[in-house]
Amino acid sequence: MTETAPRPTLEAVAERAGVSRATVSRVVNGAHGVREALAERVRRAVEELGYVPNQAARSLVTKRHDAVAVVAAEPESRVFADPFFAQQLRGISKELTAHDNQLVLLLTEGREDHARVGRYLAGGHVDGALVFSLHLDDPLPGLVRRAGVPTVFGGRPGWDDGRDGVVYVDSDNRGGARAAVRHLTGLGRTRIAHITGPLDQTSAADRLAGFRDLRADAGPGLIERGDFTSGGGERAMRELLDRCPGLDAVFAANDLTAAGALRVLRERGRRVPDDVAVVGFDDMLPVAEQTDPPLTTIRQDIEEMGRLMARLLLRGLDRRASGDETSAIAAPAPSGVVLPTTLVRRASA
Amino acid sequence: MTETAPRPTLEAVAERAGVSRATVSRVVNGAHGVREALAERVRRAVEELGYVPNQAARSLVTKRHDAVAVVAAEPESRVFADPFFAQQLRGISKELTAHDNQLVLLLTEGREDHARVGRYLAGGHVDGALVFSLHLDDPLPGLVRRAGVPTVFGGRPGWDDGRDGVVYVDSDNRGGARAAVRHLTGLGRTRIAHITGPLDQTSAADRLAGFRDLRADAGPGLIERGDFTSGGGERAMRELLDRCPGLDAVFAANDLTAAGALRVLRERGRRVPDDVAVVGFDDMLPVAEQTDPPLTTIRQDIEEMGRLMARLLLRGLDRRASGDETSAIAAPAPSGVVLPTTLVRRASA
Structure with missing residues (x-):
């Protein structure tokens, strides 16, 4: 631990350099008009004493700590x-x-x-x-x-x-979720499931709301809770396939969830996107580019x-x-x- | 004003009251949701130990910001x-x-x-x-x-x-490097190379010094500079193999460097450890466990x-x-x- 006597004052620097306080102040604040020989003496005293210009004094003027x-x-x-x-x-x-x-x-x-x-x-x-x-x-x-x-x-x-x-x-979580669903319906998909995030977070709740805006008729069987992790996505995807084997699309609440869902779809022999289309959320790199196949997703500028x-x-x-x-x-x-x-x-x- | 007795801690209060730190914290900060009987026990422990929860009051005594x-x-x-x-x-x-x-x-x-x-x-x-x-x-x-x-x-x-x-x-960088070299010589290796880290860092300089302590006779041909990255390890390993095709061991300055070196050794058809034995430094997980083969390394408790x-x-x-x-x-x-x-x-x- 580097110790420290009490912090050196402007006065101490002035005394060491044999100049006035005003001169020290001008030098440390970068003002002109101090003879170079004097300025050099001040700088040496500053260096020797380890003087630091007083932040508190500055704060008094600006009322800011920056x-x-x-x-x-x-x-x-x-x-x-x-x-x-x-x-x-x-x-x-x-x-x-x-x-x-x-x-x-x-x-x-x-x-x-x-x-x-x-x-x-x-x-x-x-x-x-x-x-x-x-x-x-x-x-x-x-x-x-x-x-x-x-x-x-x-x-x-x-x-x-x-x-x-x-x-x-x-981010526009609700609008982004609607864009995901619109993209899937545009591909002709009709049995679209949603894996949510943890619903005590507004981002997850808003994405679910966006999904419901366009899929008001989606039964509870097509909605399964996840937790924004790939493990949660795997678990939820298994549930959904067991319940609704005929589903043809999944909107996952984030990319990690989608990555887990993709693994389970492959494991169960479903082709993506032919049998089941998948859309994520975030565009989190490198995850979204490294899934198999690479992930269509809703990008937010984090x-x-x-x-x-x-x-x-x-x-x-x-x-x-x-x-x-x-x-x-x-x-x-x-x-x-x-x-x-x-x-x-x-x-x- | 100076304090002579050690200040009672939150932990001491928790121990005295037989509750968790979190419970003490909630009580002294006036949060709700603590059963009254528990809260009363905490308040009594605070009283008995003279615990001071108030930041301002504490600062007056200790001049500390905590x-x-x-x-x-x-x-x-x-x-x-x-x-x-x-x-x-x-x-x-x-x-x-x-x-x-x-x-x-x-x-x-x-x-x-x-x-x-x-x-x-x-x-x-x-x-x-x-x-x-x-x-x-x-x-x-x-x-x-x-x-x-x-x-x-x-x-x-x-x-x-x-x-x-x-x-x-x-960490004992120099001693760790010597242990790496001793392990390699114990395996009967005689042409031991070292890939260094960036030598403007003392950890890298000390590991090189440890290598030299036991391999004073190692020609400059067996030492190549790396930069603590796997890319640096690859580059350095190529240089070493070009210069000294007969080398039979490598001590890499960290695990990432070793991971890069292992890739190049495989690419050049050298079997590890049969042809070339490799030791890293750090025991950085999961890197050290996921290399092929898994990496022998010098562990520091980071x-x-x-x-x-x-x-x-x-x-x-x-x-x-x-x-x-x-x-x-x-x-x-x-x-x-x-x-x-x-x-x-x-x-x-």
Whole structure:
């Protein structure tokens, strides 16, 4: 551990260099008009003492830390295993970096740590937060709200209960699901099944709603619950084939689910797409390209979602700093930015 | 104001009350859903132990934020793609969480962002930092030092220039390399080649040194530079076979490198281990188990390295809070904790 005497002050640097405080201040702030010999002495003293210009003083003027927290309502191990989150984070990181803001990722082991995250957010260490809160019964949004920091959510929150000022970025899950079904009916398919995601997540619930919009007559026999994993897709596909051996198409709630469904269809001797056409959701690479056959799917721009979350938050903070209270982050009702989805056609449908 | 007795932890309260950490956390944070009898037991344990759940009250006593930064000297995209880093982070996360400290991961797009990381560290938002600084010419260690926060490094820093108080956690890279070579000579191999890692990283330099300790007579023809990737391993293996067709063993600087070397050996018709025995380094799963044949390798306990880094930092902070200046944080010279490595024997050697 590198120790540290108390942090050196501007005064200490001035004393070491034998110059005035004002001179030190001019040099460390990059101002002109200091003789080179003097400036050199100051720089040497800064170097020798390890002086760091005072962030707190700067913050007094700007009231900003130039730091934004990212919080995921999932344990650290799942955050790091999830390519979806990594892509959103990529977009966030690029956008924050472009505006010289520090990305502060707050990791946890589980829900029992969320109170601590709330305390950190409330502690004045960041200007705002980007929160991924996927589950309906999640305590995190409440904790973030009590922390009082401007926040943008990733994904439509499940608690559309009229509370103030909720801003989120989402994909058009419902519209994307409708596009998947339209594509399958356009191929002449009539017995179309759906494998859902975990329905305590709005993305899964919205995709199911989109499926139902166009298949209101689909009996419960054609809908089977999955969990966004390939194992869940395998299990659900077996159920569906046992129940409805004559099905001729499957819309899977995400690409991993579709990959599992494809394995079971092959195992049961069904040709894809001839006997059964399959459409996924996400266009998660390399998964969607490496299935056999390659997967037709609904693409969402995951990185762009992250970028947009960061952009909305920074804009809101800028407006607030300039005294404009009619900003996005003080919206009177839940307000979402919903990105379009597109059908990517490969071989499976 | 300094604290002399160790502060009671959430764990101590949980143990006293005979409940889980999660239950204590819910009670002290005023959440619902805990049976009243249980809640009462928790409150009594809190009272008896004098547990202080309130962050602000705690900060007054300890001057602590109960937050630790983790900084990697790599861009966000590489951090998230690197299973090695994910494993270290897992150990760090578990250890910090067990002590109710928040893990604050500071991500960047590249070196030009390191000054901003230095500002955040200097801004009083964390109690200390865990820094992964892998490259010899990295400006990050200097920035961290000037930020004035107690720091533990992951991996032996390359700048062993006598500066004070540097503490690091590393694996025994040199000893592990010697164990690999000893295993190969024990199998009767005499023409042993080495594919190195990028030699601006101390882990790669130390493994090369270990190889040379026992193969001082190995001509330069038997040493080829790689870069810790499988593509680098392929390229280096081709070079070695062209130069020394009679080689009978390869020690690869990590498992990915070994995986690339194995592909080239098969492509050139060499049987492993009959014609050429191969040993890797890391025991990175699933890579080491999925090569053909499965890889004999030198295992390092990556998660434990992370756990130990966090533990050393927290202990140093505790000692400092209790006024003990003879702690690791005032070590007079670079001091490392070096974890042992072990040979894991599979089929390749």
